[in-house]
Amino acid sequence: MRYISTRGEAPALGFEDVLLTGLATDGGLYVPESLPHFSLEEIRSWRGLPYAELAYKVMYPFVEDAIPADDFRKMLDETYSVFSHRAVAPLVQLDTNEWVMELFRGPTLAFKDFALQLLGRLLDYVLEKRNQHVVIMGATSGDTGSAAIEGCRRCEHVDIFILHPHQRVSEVQRRQMTTVQGDNIHNIAVKGNFDDCQRMVKESFGNQSFLGGKTQLAAVNSINWARIMAQIVYYFQASLALGGPDRSMAFSVPTGNFGDIFAGYLAKKMGLPISQLVIATNRNDILHRFMSGNKYEQHQLEHTLSPSMDIMVSSNFERLLFDLHGRDGAAVKALLENAAKGPVSIEDYRWKHARKLFDSDAVDDKTTCDTIRDVYEQNEYLLDPHTAIGVRAARNCRRDSAVPMITLGTAHPAKFPDAIAESGLSVKPQLPAHMADLFEREERYTVLDNNVSEVQGFIAKHWKNA
Known part of the structure; x- marks a missing residue:
């Protein structure tokens, strides 16, 4: 299988090169030239x-040119054996035909573990084969950083530099990153917001001269195709558990960077019957404003109780735009260049085509807290603020009550105690046993100005062979 850029100018690559490259040389994102389709x-x-075997069935077509079947099966077995629930992604019922899929049973209590536990193993495999070293550079709005560090910290051929917005992630999220010890692990707190961190990562991938030609950058953000690939699987898992593929499913997805819901879109294109995908956002509602009114316009980023979704520039949305524009890379490039200058819209027929599958909603902090409280009082089930947004959006946007509605539960509520407290509940979510001493562990991180040159200089100085 070959992979092509959403902007149409970069060369097509095989899986190994896409895994290590992240962002295409023309600034685009890699997508498969064609998708496998299952009857x-x-x-x-x-x-x-079992989950690992289902993951093999869904994902192997994407990697078969690069990784022997037995080796890939072993990676998947190792990846999902560290999850705390034997079902890996268990379903919890909230109401008639309404479900939450718990995607926070991995080591760092967030859905990012599904992809990043695998990504670390993929990197180790490919870099060992090539006898190559890379520098991982990633931006996080809260959960990607800890999942990336946990997934890649044992990799012998990588140094890890994770940027997070200073004082704009929860304390649990920060400590999950900054208390992991290792000479190859570096946490950078940027005096800015997530979009600033993400912009620095993209700029650095576009010009890696600051590394002096001695190594290259590798991506752990969802710009890396392997992240999206791994997230497709749990849509199949949820459907099969609830009577699919003989009945269609609807999904509500808390999303900021559009990667998790794009995986659902791909699952549908690969043959899984999905009738509705709900984009669930917070006050940083650029995706909702586009999907509800065909207007893509950046506003000032706001800090909310759901910090993992405090994102205004949704990188993976470019992958959907590529499909909506008939895979015309030049059209996507022109659109995004215009979007950087002001509001843009797409042709009405393209937007209406997207609306056949997608709905959206934006949920403010008060409604998020109300939903946490209401669901707990009705079910004695505690939602984190991101999943609460997903549940509220699902209820507001649901098209057909006869179709099972599944909200992706993206994080453990113990990661967001402030939101739980603000909801008025007296219950205090407890960290699981393997994190019980999190607040006693030593932290290590460096605070830097919102300046790409300063960040690049830090990386150039501190990777192991610098």
Whole structure:
């Protein structure tokens, strides 16, 4: 399988090179030249498979040119054996035909573990084969950083530099990153917001001269295709658990960078019956404003109780725009260049095509807290603020009550005690046993100005072979 850029000018690459490259040389994001498609009969035959085996069935077509089947199966077995629930992604019922899929049973209590535990193993495999070293540079709005560090910290061929917005992630999220010890692990707190961190990462991938030609950058953000690939699987898992593919499913997805919901879009294109995808956002509602009114316009980023979604520039949205524009890279490039200058819209027929599948909602902090409280009082089930936004958006946007609605539960509530307290509940979510001493562990991180040259200089100085 070959991978092409959403901006149409970079060379097509194989899986190994896409894994290590991250952002394409023309500034675009890599997507498969074509997608595998599974028949209903084939999907039906996967019922009852363990999660790792289902992951093999869904993902192997994307990597088969690069990784032998037995090696990939071993990676998947190792990846999902560290999750705390044997189902890996268990479903919890909230109401009639309403479910939450718990995607926070991995080591860092967030859905990012599904992809980043695998990404670390993929990197180790490919870099060992090539006898190559890379520098991982990533931006996080809260959960990607800890999942990336946990997934890659044992990799012998990488140095890890994770940028997070200073004082704009929860204390648990910060400590999950900054208390992991290792000479190859570096946390940078940038005096800015997530979009500033993400912009620095993209600029650095576009010009890596600050590394002096001695190594290259690798991506852990969802600009890396391997992240998206791994997230497709749990849509199949949820559907198969609730009667799919013989009945259609609807999903509500808390999203800021559009990666997790784009994976659902791909699952549908690969043959899984999905009738609705709900984009669930907070006050940073650029995706909602586009999907509800065909206007893509950046506003000032706001700090909310759901910090992992405090994002205004949604990188993966470019991958959807690429499809909506008939895979015309030049059109996507022109659109995004205009979007950097002011509001843009797409042709009405393209927008209406997207609306056949997608709905959206924006949920403010008060409504988020109300939803946390209401669901707990009704079910004694505690939602984190991101999942609460997903549940509220699902209820507001649901098209058909006969179709199962599944909200992706993206994080453990113990990561966001302030939001739980603000909801008025007296219950205090407890960290699981393997994190019980988190607040006693020593932290290590460096605070830097919102300046790309300063950040690049820090990386150039501190990677192991500098």
